[in-house]
Amino acid sequence: MKKTLFFVYNAKSDIWNKYLDIFHKTMSPTTYSCDLCSLTHGNFSEKKVWKDFRENSDHEFVFMYKDEFLGTISSLERKNLIFPIIFQKHGENIDLLFDSEKLSSLNSVEELIESLKKKIS
Template sequence: MTAEHPHLLMVYNADGGVFAMVSDAVHKVLSPDTYPCSLCMITYGAVSMKREWRVYLERLPARVTFHHRDDFAAAWPGARFELPVILRESGGQLSMLVSASELDAVETVEQLSALVDARLAQPQRV
């Protein structure tokens, strides 16, 4: 991808699979304050992606790949990032676009969208 059309990786601090998704949905509803994935809390309802986030991603001039922590570890075995995280991939190298602590501070899809847009407008950090 070119600099105008980056490849972003959205990495959730949750495992993939049906059992994990059901457990996560229950956890988010019953105890949202202790749920460990702020990226999930911002972008998903109990079971599906929020419409505002889906619309944002569809208009975003970037390729987006979604990972859960288990499949991210398998796809990128040497990568060490605190999760959740939004990464930019270029030439097989990953750089942080939005950190876990920044995601923890975001409360809405609109805030996250503005943060991603602002970061994509900056020169790529290596």
């Protein structure tokens, strides 16, 4: 059975918030509040090394905004989730792979990829 990785951004899905996020990330990247987005994306697109890793992985990748995730994955029943986060779903089990603290400690997309490889192998 194929494992699914959920990457949940610390952002909301509506168009206004998307524009604000792009503006914030471009104008003040050091204060941008989504470490996951900062690791995997440049100002306007996905980083090539991340895209190559994702496209060549044996896992399914699902990317969601926090409001979408909370509306879809209600079975978690975790009240104090701090975003961004990465979960792995295998069958009916959903396990936390990286919390926001771990994601903020990573310094590059390459470090994220290596850490993910260790967790999902």
